[in-house]
Every structure is written in C-alpha cells, then in structure tokens.
Amino acid sequence: MKFGVVVSEGPYTHQAADTAYHFVKAALDKGHEVPRVFFYHDGVNVSTRLSVPPQDERHIQKNWTELAKKKGLDLVVCIAAAQRRGLLDANEAQRQGKDADNIAEGFRISGLGQLIEMGIQTDRMVMFGD
Amino acid sequence: MSTLHIVNKSPFGHGSLLSCINHCKSGDAVLLIEDGVYGALSGSVVEHAVTTCAPSVSIYVLEGDAQARGLAPEKLIGTVKPVGYDGFVDLVAESDRTQSWL
Amino acid sequence: MSETKKFLYVNRKAPYGTIYALESLEVVLIGAAFDQDVTLAFLDDGVFQLTKGQDTGGIGVKNFSPTFRALGDYEVTKLYVEQESLEERGLAAEDLQAVTYEDEDDDWAEKPSIHIVSRAEMADIMADQDVVLSF
Numbered sequence: 016m017k018f019g020v021v022v023s024e025g026p027y028t029h030q031a032a033d034t035a036y037h038f039v040k041a042a043l044d045k046g047h048e049v050p051r052v053f054f055y056h057d058g059v060n061v062s063t064r065l066s067v068p069p070q071d072e073r074h075i076q077k078n079w080t081e082l083a084k085k086k087g088l089d090l091v092v093c094i095a096a097a098q099r100r101g102l103l104d105a106n107e108a109q110r111q112g113k114d115a116d117n118i119a120e121g122f123r124i125s126g127l128g129q130l131i132e133m134g135i136q137t138d139r140m141v142m143f144g145d
Numbered sequence: 146m147s148t149l150h151i152v153n154k155s156p157f158g159h160g161s162l163l164s165c166i167n168h169c170k171s172g173d174a175v176l177l178i179e180d181g182v183y184g185a186l187s188g189s190v191v192e193h194a195v196t197t198c199a200p201s202v203s204i205y206v207l208e209g210d211a212q213a214r215g216l217a218p219e220k221l222i223g224t225v226k227p228v229g230y231d232g233f234v235d236l237v238a239e240s241d242r243t244q245s246w247l
Numbered sequence: 248m249s250e251t252k253k254f255l256y257v258n259r260k261a262p263y264g265t266i267y268a269l270e271s272l273e274v275v276l277i278g279a280a281f282d283q284d285v286t287l288a289f290l291d292d293g294v295f296q297l298t299k300g301q302d303t304g305g306i307g308v309k310n311f312s313p314t315f316r317a318l319g320d321y322e323v324t325k326l327y328v329e330q331e332s333l334e335e336r337g338l339a340a341e342d343l344q345a346v347t348y349e350d351e352d353d354d355w356a357e358k359p360s361i362h363i364v365s366r367a368e369m370a371d372i373m374a375d376q377d378v379v380l381s382f
Contacts, residue, residue, distance in 0.1 A: 018237065021380075023382075031153075034153075034178060034179060034207075037209070038230055038233060040230070041230035041231050041233065041234045042237075045234050045235075047234065047238070055274075056270055056382075095270075126277065127277040127278070128278075128281070130274060130277075130380075131254075131274070131277065131281045131283070134252065134254060134378040134380070135252055135281065135283065139238070139240075140242075140243065140378050140379070140380070141237055141243050141245070142151075142245040142247065142380065142381055144245065144247045145153075145154075145247055146374060148373070148374060148379075160291060161259075164259070164290070168366065168370040170370055242376060242378065245379075245381045247259070247267075247381045
C-alpha cells in the first residue's frame, strides 16, 4: 500500500518529526511504499543542514536524509512555508539574492501542489503535527 | 468504511480527544500517540468518555509513547490496546482513511 | 487527472494566534487547481476563522478572512460549520461572514457556501472522505 506522510511541526520542539520518522521506517519495513513525505508549517525546519544537536541526541535531519538515501524517499519541503522561515535551496537563495542556502541533502523544495498530488496518488495519508 | 483517528494531545489541556470521540462512528479506531497517551490513564476524568465511546470503537495506545512517559500497562484503562509502530502501520492500512486531531 | 478524490480540510484552530488557519487556506487555494471534490469543515475553535468583523490593523498581520469569500471563484463551495461548536462559544450563524458562490448550473444564481450542520452530520461528512487534511 502507498502511504503519504505530512510533518507539520518543527524538530526538537515537537515530537511530530520523530513519530513520523518511526512510522515511515515501520511502514517500509512492512513492505509498504512511502512515495513522499511532505514538510509543512514549522515542519520545514527539519530540512536545515545547519542543525547541530548535542552528540548524545538524535539528529533528526540526518535521520531523514539517511532514510531517504537508503529507501529512495522523496522529502518535499513546502516552498511558501520554507521561505517564510528562512529555508532556501541554492536556486532559491540565488533568485532571492541571499548569501547562503541551507537545505540538507535528500530534501527538495517544491510547491503545495506536491501535497495535493500526494493525497491523490497514495492510498492513505497520515499527518503528524500539533 | 472506517476511520483511524489519531490523537496526540493530553486530554487535560486540550479538547482534541473529546472532540474526536464525539465524531467517531461505529467501527472506527482511535490511536493515542505522543501526549495523547495520557488519555489512556485509568481513573482519570476522561476515562468514562473513553470507555463509553461510540459502540465498537477500539482505542489503542502507542506503546513507546506510553513507556516514555512512565505509564505502566497496569495504569492504563483495561480496554485500551497497546500497539507498536508496526501495529500503527497495520491500523492505517486496515482503515479507509486517517484523521489526525491536530 | 484520471481520478477524483474527496478531500476534506478540517479546521479546528482559531486564526492569528498560530499560522495554521492561514496555511490551511493556502493549501485549499492551491488544491483547487487539481479538480478534486473539496469540502471544508469548521469545528471547535476553527469556527472563529469565519467570524465577521476581523480587523488585524492593530497586530500588523494580514487579515485573511476576506479570502474565504473568494473561494467560490475557485469552485470551493462547500463550507460546513458545526452548530454545537458555535453554540459552545456563544456564537450563532449571524456572527459569521457571508460566503457565497455563483451556481453555473442554476443560471449563476448566488448561493451560500456556508452550511451549518449538527455534530452528527459533521461526523457523517468526515466519514465520507478519501483524504482528510487537518490544520
């Protein structure tokens, strides 16, 4: 079965990104497909590559990046929500005249249409947030 | 046609659990995750609402979240069923849709 | 698009204190381009999103309540508001702004988009969906 997943709260402040991660891993382990995970609201903050949590803590962004690499997940960060919160990929940074970008490997920035498309193309949607 | 309702907030500070219960249909399932697991505590002011939820609504609690918060199995309402993440996945697959009470 | 799904947007949060209501509306507007069967549900504090007389001048935030009145142009014409949620908050239908659409199947007659429904009817609406998005 195909599952679409939405993460709509920020890492470390809220458990949503952790719960979603464990859920996606369990779904993949059971042979389901997770074609896309969509990050919205403060959930977009998961995608910053500049996060440096203490070494004895989980690294939420790295966990997602590694899972995406291993399982071919499409991690989509909502562009409108990301721009409000200062998350830019290299293209966007250049287009907006900013001197830095901060999107981690494995994540890509795209539009809200990707969320609707995920709802259309998957069998179930599960939302994690506050 | 059934819904898996997912509740992630403590019922003692938020109305989500009660609102969810008030919109459940027979045959639905409710999964308590994150701070929502406090809704599974026996002897609380919401126990009655949880146990008298619409007929044949099953209530589940995500084990890892309950354990993390020190909710021992014997502290939980007897009819609440503990599940792991794999059980969570099965509940999603078995339901026709999920609704998160964010 | 080969398949039409029923999408329900569940709004249970008040506007302005948090961004959820605004970013929910942004999804609805974008989603309208996908020709799906779209319904909006307003219950609990979500009913506050539709109240009349919102004026954000004093808080320096964009007032997005007029955007609801434009939903008809996007063919989003089903806004269900829960009666019990209104009553619990001391509100009635007259406290909500008018949201209408022009019905192309009825000589473009202007019709209300907002329908007040009971909690039991809201539960039926929720149980009739393919995809439920909660904000």
